[in-house]
Amino acid sequence: MIALFLAELRRSWIQFIRYPLEAILGVFISTITFYFLFMGASYIAGPGVNLSDSAGAERLDVLVIGYVLWILTLFVLTETTNSLEAEAKTGTLEQLFLSPFRAVTVFLLRALAGLAIRLILIAVSLGLILGITGSRLSFPPLLLLPLVTMLMSTYGFAFLLGGLLLLFKQVRQLLGGLQFGLLLLIGTPVENLAGLGRLVALMAPMTPSAGLLRDLMARSVGLDWAMFGIALANGVIYLGLGLWCFSWAERLAKQRGLLSGY
Amino acid sequence: MSILQVQNLGKTYRQGKQTIDAVRQVSLSLHAGEILAFLGPNGAGKTTTIKMIAGLVRPDSGQVRLNGLDPHRQAQALKAVGAVLEGNRNLYWRLTPLENLEYFGVLRGLSRRVARQRGLDWLGRLGLEHKRHATVQTLSRGMQQKVAIAVALVHAPKLLLLDEPTLGLDVEATQTVKAIVREIAASGCAILLTTHQLDIAEALSDRVAIIRAGAVIAEQPTRELIRQFSGQSYRIELEEPLPAALAPRLAPFDLTIADRQLTLHRGDLLYDLLEKLRPLAIQEIKKDTADLTEIFLKLVQEKTT
Numbered sequence: 001m002i003a004l005f006l007a008e009l010r011r012s013w014i015q016f017i018r019y020p021l022e023a024i025l026g027v028f029i030s031t032i033t034f035y036f037l038f039m040g041a042s043y044i045a046g047p048g049v050n051l052s053d054s055a056g057a058e059r060l061d062v063l064v065i066g067y068v069l070w071i072l073t074l075f076v077l078t079e080t081t082n083s084l085e086a087e088a089k090t091g092t093l094e095q096l097f098l099s100p101f102r103a104v105t106v107f108l109l110r111a112l113a114g115l116a117i118r119l120i121l122i123a124v125s126l127g128l129i130l131g132i133t134g135s136r137l138s139f140p141p142l143l144l145l146p147l148v149t150m151l152m153s154t155y156g157f158a159f160l161l162g163g164l165l166l167l168f169k170q171v172r173q174l175l176g177g178l179q180f181g182l183l184l185l186i187g188t189p190v191e192n193l194a195g196l197g198r199l200v201a202l203m204a205p206m207t208p209s210a211g212l213l214r215d216l217m218a219r220s221v222g223l224d225w226a227m228f229g230i231a232l233a234n235g236v237i238y239l240g241l242g243l244w245c246f247s248w249a250e251r252l253a254k255q256r257g258l259l260s261g262y
Numbered sequence: 263m264s265i266l267q268v269q270n271l272g273k274t275y276r277q278g279k280q281t282i283d284a285v286r287q288v289s290l291s292l293h294a295g296e297i298l299a300f301l302g303p304n305g306a307g308k309t310t311t312i313k314m315i316a317g318l319v320r321p322d323s324g325q326v327r328l329n330g331l332d333p334h335r336q337a338q339a340l341k342a343v344g345a346v347l348e349g350n351r352n353l354y355w356r357l358t359p360l361e362n363l364e365y366f367g368v369l370r371g372l373s374r375r376v377a378r379q380r381g382l383d384w385l386g387r388l389g390l391e392h393k394r395h396a397t398v399q400t401l402s403r404g405m406q407q408k409v410a411i412a413v414a415l416v417h418a419p420k421l422l423l424l425d426e427p428t429l430g431l432d433v434e435a436t437q438t439v440k441a442i443v444r445e446i447a448a449s450g451c452a453i454l455l456t457t458h459q460l461d462i463a464e465a466l467s468d469r470v471a472i473i474r475a476g477a478v479i480a481e482q483p484t485r486e487l488i489r490q491f492s493g494q495s496y497r498i499e500l501e502e503p504l505p506a507a508l509a510p511r512l513a514p515f516d517l518t519i520a521d522r523q524l525t526l527h528r529g530d531l532l533y534d535l536l537e538k539l540r541p542l543a544i545q546e547i548k549k550d551t552a553d554l555t556e557i558f559l560k561l562v563q564e565k566t567t
Contacts, residue, residue: 007368015356018397091352094318095413098345099369100337106369254320257275257284257310260347 001109004101008113016117027121030071031128061218064133068126069186069210073154074179075118080111080158081175084165094260097250104247107162111155142223143216149228150209152235156242157205163242163249167258186210191227202230205238265342265420265452266292266315271324273310273476284310286476288324292421292452297443299467299484300456301558307476308456309348312423315454316345329420341371344414345423352410355399359390359409362398363416370417377416384412388442404435411442415451422446424455428462440466464488464554474562484554491552491560494529501543511538 016023087093097103161178165171190201190211201207208231215221253259273285285307292298302308313319315326317333317340326332331339346352353362360381367377385391388408398406407427414422424443428436436459443466447453457463463470464484471481480487500522504512509519515535518525522545526535529549536544 003368003373007365007374011354011357011361011365014361015354018356090355091347092354094313094316094347095345095352095366096369097318098316098340098343100340100371101369102337251320254318257273257313257319259313259318 001101001105004106005109005113008106008110009116012110012113012117023121027124027128030125031132035129035132062214064126064129065214065217066183066187066210068122068129069150069206069213070183071125072118072122072151073157073182073186073206075121076111076115076151076154077158077161077175077178077182079114079118080155081161081165081171083110083114084162085169088169088260091260097259103250104159104243107159107246108155108243111158115151140216143213145223145228146209146212146216146231149231149235150206150213153205153209153238156235156238156240159239159242159246163246166246166249166253167256182206189214191215202234205234208234263294264291265294265329266290266454267325267327268311268315269325271311271314271321271326273307273314273319273322283476285314285321288473288476288478290454290471290478290481292454294420294450294452295447296469297447297453297455297467299463299470300454300473301460301463301470301554302456302473303562306473308473309425311473312345312347312425312454312456315421316340316343316423341417342420343423344370344417344419344421346407346410346414346425346427347423348425348429353398353406353413356397358393358395358397359385359401359412360394362409362413366413367416370419372417380416380418381412384416388412402435404431404438407431407435407439408442411439415446418451420451422451422453424453426457427455428457428459436462460555460558461553470554472558472561480561487557488552488554491557493550493552494527495550496526496529496532497546497548497550498524498526498535498539498544499546499548500524500539501545504542508538508542 084093087096096106099106161171161175164174185204185206187210188201188204188207190198190207191214193201201211208227212224212227212231216223268288268290271285271288272283275282275284288307288311290298290300290311300308300311310319314321315328315333317326320334326334328339329342331342333339333343354365357365360378363381363384364374364377367380368374372380382391382394385394388411390405390408393401393405398409401409411424411427427443428439431439440462443453443455447466455463455466467484469482470484470487471478473479482490503521504519504524512519512524512535515531515538516527517535518527524535526532532547
């Protein structure tokens with residue numbers, strides 16, 4: 001299992017660095033896009049928002065975190081679906097199912113390996129964004145915990161989409177619409193909600209983890225362990241659901257002879 | 263020793279309200295070192311059968327045993343199989359041949375060290391050492407196919423599934439792939455080969471199975487099948503035209519005579535005829551032998567009508 005993870009890590013890394021210009025362009029585009037988004041947001045908010053006072057700075061930091069998380073989740077979802085589609089076209093997808101490792105294990109290890117690369121990209125992008133906007137986020141080690149739960153539900157979603165891709169081949173349109181849905185999931189201020197709205201937000205994928213990350217990184221509030229418990233349960237449930245759906249889709253695809261023929 | 267056992271395999275697909283019997287009651291077996299040519303027209307059920315053997319398509323009925331294990335229930339069974347499937351090259355195009363061999367070796371259960379060593383061995387055997395640092399996308403189609411075959415064999419499987427391995431290759435690359443297939447079989451690996459190039463099937467296979475409309479309509483050792491479909495006649499070519507005086511003495515032999523060429527329709531009379539021809543110089547004696555293309559067309563068309 002470890003050998004396979006290292007092989008996946010090596011494969012992902014080689015594919016990433018073989019065309020360095022492509023990688024650099026990816027970081028550049030995401031950073032520039034954010035910069036314009038940020039400028040646009042400041043313009044729409046008008047001169048009433050003062051970014052030099054503490055409330056304004058907090059709002060800016062929340063915006064930065066929201067955007068970075070949005071990039072990360074988008075990366076995860078598009079990477080999973082794009083690579084599945086590309087592999088189906090080049091014939092390597094069927095080869096992955098010819099392994100004595102279960103397909104879901106191969107794809108999970110592959111996801112973890114891909115994540116390591118993605119995190120490097122995100123770190124570079126985040127560094128650039130902080131440099132451009134002057135935002136000063138804090139990075140307490142505890143933030144890794146909600147980050148992991150956030151990624152668990154994101155990968156749950158990615159596996160769900162991967163399963164759909166195995167069966168229906170075309171999920172690009174779905175992914176396009178999902179981008180805005182992700183903004184809503186990540187941006188919903190679960191930490192400020194009450195009543196039914198809070199309950200719904202706590203059950204939504206990624207939302208509780210995103211709230212915890214905002215607290216930790218932008219507001220320098222300590223980790224709310226009860227909230228983390230909820231975020232963890234949320235991550236476990238969505239990841240489990242995604243993996244189950246993927247395995248179910250694999251069985252159905254084999255039943256219907258759909259693993260190839262894109 | 264039987265590496266592959268397929269019994270009564272069946273698969274039906276549904277398209278709307280229509281059902282299509284893709285594979286019906288297919289049974290096959292394959293022993294170590296044996297090459298089985300699995301032939302049939304397009305849409306006959308070859309690829310579906312191969313994918314059911316590889317665990318990629320689940321059969322509706324029947325069973326597959328790879329080295330005694332069921333690939334649909336026991337993932338370890340897949341260690342015994344390697345496959346080069348139709349169409350694409352089954353490789354990561356941004357990786358080099360050695361990187362592909364290493365990755366797929368680990369994916370099939372080898373350690374990285376062993377996968378790398380075997381990868382290097384294969385590149386040497388295939389004459390691709392000089393391309394070990396080139397990405398797959400820069401290789402010729404023939405080289406890509408060689409790498410794909412090596413990738414399918416890096417974990418030393420007992421069964422190799424080859425779906426159209428020479429499709430789109432030039433003459434030289436085709437000859438190389440044929441030589442590799444022979445070499446692999448000689449090392450004890452069983453090979454299930456599908457191809458539309460029947461001369462290749464004839465040259466390589468020990469046995470032939472012909473499938474049509476999802477059912478196997480013939481399965482026999484290649485030589486036996488060819489013998490069965492070959493006539494009993496012999497063609498005898500003389501160095502000089504047959505002397506006219508000799509013709510009456512040959513009347514009982516039911517011969518067709520055309521200048522220097524005699525066709526004997528009863529093979530059992532060959533030696534009697536040769537006695538009568540003595541001392542005429544004979545250039546060639548050839549038995550009328552069918553080829554696999556004729557046999558294939560005959561069988562497939564016969565069953566159609």
